[in-house]
Amino acid sequence: MQTVVHLVSGDETEQQTALAIAENLLADESGDIDDVAIVVQAGGIEAVTAGGDAADDVRHLLEDGVPVKACSNTLEMEGLEASDLVDGVETVPEGAVEVTRLQDEGYAYVRP
Amino acid sequence: MQTVVHLVSGDETEQQTALAIAENLLADESGDIDDVAIVVQAGGIEAVTAGGDAADDVRHLLEDGVPVKACSNTLEMEGLEASDLVDGVETVPEGAVEVTRLQDEGYAYVRP
Amino acid sequence: MQTVVHLVSGDETEQQTALAIAENLLADESGDIDDVAIVVQAGGIEAVTAGGDAADDVRHLLEDGVPVKACSNTLEMEGLEASDLVDGVETVPEGAVEVTRLQDEGYAYVRP
Numbered sequence: 001m002q003t004v005v006h007l008v009s010g011d012e013t014e015q016q017t018a019l020a021i022a023e024n025l026l027a028d029e030s031g032d033i034d035d036v037a038i039v040v041q042a043g044g045i046e047a048v049t050a051g052g053d054a055a056d057d058v059r060h061l062l063e064d065g066v067p068v069k070a071c072s073n074t075l076e077m078e079g080l081e082a083s084d085l086v087d088g089v090e091t092v093p094e095g096a097v098e099v100t101r102l103q104d105e106g107y108a109y110v111r112p
Numbered sequence: 113m114q115t116v117v118h119l120v121s122g123d124e125t126e127q128q129t130a131l132a133i134a135e136n137l138l139a140d141e142s143g144d145i146d147d148v149a150i151v152v153q154a155g156g157i158e159a160v161t162a163g164g165d166a167a168d169d170v171r172h173l174l175e176d177g178v179p180v181k182a183c184s185n186t187l188e189m190e191g192l193e194a195s196d197l198v199d200g201v202e203t204v205p206e207g208a209v210e211v212t213r214l215q216d217e218g219y220a221y222v223r224p
Numbered sequence: 225m226q227t228v229v230h231l232v233s234g235d236e237t238e239q240q241t242a243l244a245i246a247e248n249l250l251a252d253e254s255g256d257i258d259d260v261a262i263v264v265q266a267g268g269i270e271a272v273t274a275g276g277d278a279a280d281d282v283r284h285l286l287e288d289g290v291p292v293k294a295c296s297n298t299l300e301m302e303g304l305e306a307s308d309l310v311d312g313v314e315t316v317p318e319g320a321v322e323v324t325r326l327q328d329e330g331y332a333y334v335r336p
Binding site for chain 2: 100
């Protein structure tokens with residue numbers, strides 16, 4: 001099974017929950033979770049900036065092989081560049097399209 | 113691919129994000145998104161009232177062919193009539209049932 | 225059709241909405257909803273504690289046959305025991321894994 005975590009909230013607690021849930025999905029001992037992806041957009045983008053409070057958690061997830069995909073529409077709206085994000089974070093044209101694509105491929109959706 | 117956007121939050125920023133994401137899904141240049149629908153309930157209902165701050169954004173989505181479906185249970189709880197909503201917003205008996213039906217038909221789910 | 229309601233928010237209004245939506249799914253007169261489940265984790269856990277404000281609503285849902293599944297990772301992080309929860313609430317190792325499993329079995333996902 002596969003899961004996409006949608007990091008879309010500007011609330012710091014919800015952002016921390018999203019990252020923790022991604023870690024817990026990875027750590028799941030049932031062995032039923034094959035892949036986890038994180039799609040970041042809107043208020044959630046702050047959580048994946050290189051200078052953000054959650055940057056170390058994001059690095060840890062990237063090191064564990066979780067793709068972190070940031071929405072280019074959000075970057076543009078927030079006046080951010082891809083280079084402002086934690087190294088290794090990818091960009092996609094639109095977060096919700098990526099979330100749709102992943103669900104279409106069979107990923108379950110979780111929005112903490 | 114098809115996507116249902118669930119406009120369920122009473123938070124104005126999350127409401128604006130939901131409407132913007134629906135627009136972005138429509139505008140997606142990959143051509144992979146065939147249909148977008150919005151289901152509105154609970155705290156989200158304010159966003160689709162005729163006098164609400166987001167009314168123009170809702171009209172724009174309706175003009176672009178996005179069905180906007182408001183939960184009748186929410187209208188009743190909030191003492192609202194269908195006539196209080198932006199012209200063209202439909203009603204459904206229960207928003208979460210509609211969201212379930214759309215997912216059952218193959219729509220991906222996005223909750224901004 | 226089947227629906228899983230994800231009770232993951234620490235916001236009391238969103239918690240009440242989640243429980244009300246579960247009731248509304250059950251009460252749906254179309255007869256299209258066969259099963260409803262609630263998965264509780266992160267900030268949502270307060271809503272299913274025996275002493276919480278929503279305890280009576282949770283009992284009512286359990287009496288109506290809705291399984292309520294609390295995340296053990298959350299219990300541990302919050303220093304709670306299963307015995308602190310409303311009688312009848314089950315535990316699962318990780319809420320997001322359970323949400324993934326239910327979607328994999330065909331449940332639609334709703335995150336109020």
